[in-house]
Amino acid sequence: MSRRIAIAWVVVVAAVPLASIVFALSVFLQSVALERxxxxxxxxxWLRAAPASDERYxxxxxxxxxRALTGMSVDDVQRMLGPRHLSQADNTLSYSVGDPGxxxxxxxxxxxxxADGRAKRAFIVRD
Structure with a gap:
């Protein structure tokens, strides 16, 4: 094998993992920045935006x-956000939102x- 071909293989073998690492790092950093x-x-x-849109996220x-939801009743939350989009567990309401990251x-x-039917916390869950 000629020296040029050997050097080309070394460059290719080194470049592919390096490019993968750079890509993964950029995706991670974008996700972190967009998450908050x-x-x-x-x-x-909220009511005008599509249910699973990045705007809703x-x-x-x-x-x-x-923390505007804290202390609100289920009915108050549904008046503010509209009908829930997902099934309601015993003590939760869930709404689809997009996730740009x-x-x-x-x-x-x-x-x-x-237990009194008042909102105690709200959070985002990813699929």
Whole structure:
């Protein structure tokens, strides 16, 4: 094997894993940056946005950060956010929201209620 061919193989063998690492790192960093990208909550924008949209994801982060849901009843939450999009467990409501950081995989805004039926926390769950 000639010296040029050997050098070419070494370059190719080294370049492929390096390119894969760079790609994976860029995807991870983009995901981290977008994960906490939020917008102040607006009921009008929430109701107008598509259920699994990235806009709803950003609004959901803003809603969680504001803690506006804390203490609200199930009926109050549904008046604010509209009917739930996913099945309701005993003490939760769940709404589909987009997730800009995971290649189109879905995410859900989950609102958990205490024994008195008042919202105690809200969080995002990814599929």
């Amino acid at each position: 990208s939020s917008e102040p909550f607006s009921q009008e924008r 950003r609004l959901a982060i803003g809603l969680i950060d504001s 995971t290649f189109g995989l879905g995410a859900h805004l989950v609102i958990e209620f205490d």
